[in-house]
Amino acid sequence: DAKTTQPPSMDCAEGRAANLPCNHSTISGNEYVYWYRQIHSQGPQYIIHGLKNNETNEMASLIITEDRKSSTLILPHATLRDTAVYYCIVRPLPSGGSYIPTFGRGTSLIVHP
Amino acid sequence: DVKVTQSSRYLVKRTGEKVFLECVQDMDHENMFWYRQDPGLGLRLIYFSYDVKMKEKGDIPEGYSVSREKKERFSLILESASTNQTSMYLCASSSSTYGYTFGSGTRLTVV
Numbered sequence: 185d186a187k188t189t190q191p192p193s194m195d196c197a198e199g200r201a202a203n204l205p206c207n208h209s210t211i212s213g214n215e216y217v218y219w220y221r222q223i224h225s226q227g228p229q230y231i232i233h234g235l236k237n238n239e240t241n242e243m244a245s246l247i248i249t250e251d252r253k254s255s256t257l258i259l260p261h262a263t264l265r266d267t268a269v270y271y272c273i274v275r276p277l278p279s280g281g282s283y284i285p286t287f288g289r290g291t292s293l294i295v296h297p
Numbered sequence: 298d299v300k301v302t303q304s305s306r307y308l309v310k311r312t313g314e315k316v317f318l319e320c321v322q323d324m325d326h327e328n329m330f331w332y333r334q335d336p337g338l339g340l341r342l343i344y345f346s347y348d349v350k351m352k353e354k355g356d357i358p359e360g361y362s363v364s365r366e367k368k369e370r371f372s373l374i375l376e377s378a379s380t381n382q383t384s385m386y387l388c389a390s391s392s393s394t395y396g397y398t399f400g401s402g403t404r405l406t407v408v
Contacts (some may be wrong), residue, residue: 227389230396273396
């Protein structure tokens with residue numbers, strides 16, 4: 185399975201955009217990029233996913249490079265409540281069978297006033 | 298919305314006790330998972346299940362077992378709890394589209 189590499193920590197000022205990078209240089213053609221976040225003492229929460237096109241939803245935007253070897257999660261106007269650990273994983277669709285993605289240590293994002 | 302419910306938010310057990318952690322999901326997902334999370338180590342997979350009565354070992358199954366008698370319920374069992382099993386335990390189920398949905402977690406302390 186494809187591994188992902190993320191910086192261990194980042195910080196961002198409240199109201200500014202938070203750009204969280206992820207490298208997945210060994211991603212396969214059928215693997216999607218998923219982002220989750222985990223707020224302290226809660227279970228991880230799904231944010232967004234994409235294959236090769238940029239995606240946007242009410243929570244965030246996902247920018248995937250043309251060669252698909254890296255991606256960036258963008259929180260356009262970070263708030264204090266966005267302080268969390270953000271995980272980038274890759275997995276094929278549909279699920280089931282033998283594929284179990286690996287959650288690494290993620291990026292700890294701290295949003296400061 | 299998919300819900301994954303873990304029976305206890307906090308649990309304190311004594312060394313040697315048999316511990317049951319229960320997880321229920323309400324969206325008819327085939328796949329269910331148990332992870333533990335410790336500071337600095339991320340999420341580590343203990344066991345997973347693709348269907349009723351089916352189970353597979355994850356990365357750290359030692360000291361644990363699981364039970365999946367019904368599709369919606371996946372139980373993690375600590376046969377004889379030890380202090381090194383003090384951790385946050387997270388249950389998840391998965392769909393083909395939105396990946397994993399996690400429960401709120403059970404923080405288990407073994408004394």
